Amino acid sequence: MENAKSPSMLLIDAGNTRVKWAVPASVPEAALTSACAARWLHTGSAERAALAELAQQWAAAAESLNLSRVVISNVAGPGLRDALDALLRQSLGDALRIEWFASQPECAGLRNRYRNPAQLGCDRFAAAIGARALFPAQDLIVATCGTATTVDAVSADGRFLGGMILPGLGTMATSLALTTAQLPQIHxxxxLSAPFADNTVDAIVAGCIAAQAGAIERAVATQLALSVKQAGGVAAQVRCVLAGGAGAIVAPYLTLPGAQLEKVDNLVLIGLHTVAMQTD
Structure with missing residues (x-):
């Protein structure tokens, strides 16, 4: 007789532009700090406008797995939440256990110092939890470069200190084209081929990249200064964890003296996995 499949969980990061998902592998606890592809049995994504693709992807994954639990971070509003709920139940059955991750005062060892903890975007909180799981007991700047760019600070003793939100790389370029008559749309x-652009398109790109890099560098410098102060003037180390689709574009332009740069894919999903492992 064929052995029953062990229950598996599906993790979903529903953003403003794309919906990303993964099924985590059953790995030893020590391996959960790894950001490598071996963390996942299956991964996939789809544009928000093409959610039907997700049903096909999940159905393919479900052929070899017993998907019984779903943990979701959704920042794209109630419309997408309803659509995902219906799609999941249609694709994987009504018995599915669906959990909607939300920011709270404390979770997975991270204390949320937002003035109103519930107001913090659940993706930002999940990304911070994921970064701390990968790099525990370290001062961190967690920068996620997507439709919006978020740059958040996490202390070595496990506090989400807060952060900043700015338009993402593509959003910045698009806003210039929409609000300025003489500037073109950047597709x-x-x-960049030179530090100072000699044409308008490259000048827009250079300005947008500089704004992204500058925000991240400023956050790292501020966190580094706080760390040194709290250590009584002793030299400190800050780790900058960079994620998001535009992170790879921004990374080469970052100058981070006193900090180490780590590029991590699917950081929100890593955070959701960390939470799920502690709340099973």
Whole structure:
């Protein structure tokens, strides 16, 4: 007789532009600090406008798995929440246990110091939890470069201190085209060929990249100064954890003296996995 499949969980990061998902592998506890692809049995994504693709992806994954639990971070509003709920039940059955992750005063060893903890975007809180799981007991700056760019500070003793939100790389470029008559729409952002642009398109790209990098560098410098002060003037170390689709574009332009840069894919999903493992 064929052995029953062990229950598996599905993790979903529903953002403003894309919906990303993963099924975590059953790995030893020590391996959970790894950001490598071996963490996941299956991964996938789809544009928000093409959610039907998700049903096909989940159905393919479900053929070899017993998906019984779903943990979701959704920052794209109640409409997407309802659509995902219906799609999940249609694809995987009504018996599915669906959990909607929300920011709270404390979770997975991270204390939320937002003035109103529930107001903190659940993706930001999940990303911070994921970064802390990967790099415990360290001062962190967690920068996620997507539709919006968020840059958040986490202390070595486990406090989410707060952060900043700015338009993402693509959003910045688009806003210039929409609000300025003489500037073109930028359809693709790539590497710069010179430090100072000699044409308008590259000048827009250079300005947007500089704004992203500058915000991250400023946050790192501020966190580093706080760390030194709290250590009584002793030299400190800050780790900058960079995630998001535009992170790879921004990374080469970052100058982070006194800090170490870590590029991590699917940081929100890593955070959701960390929470799920502690609340099973």
């Amino acid at each position: 693709e952002i790539g590497a």
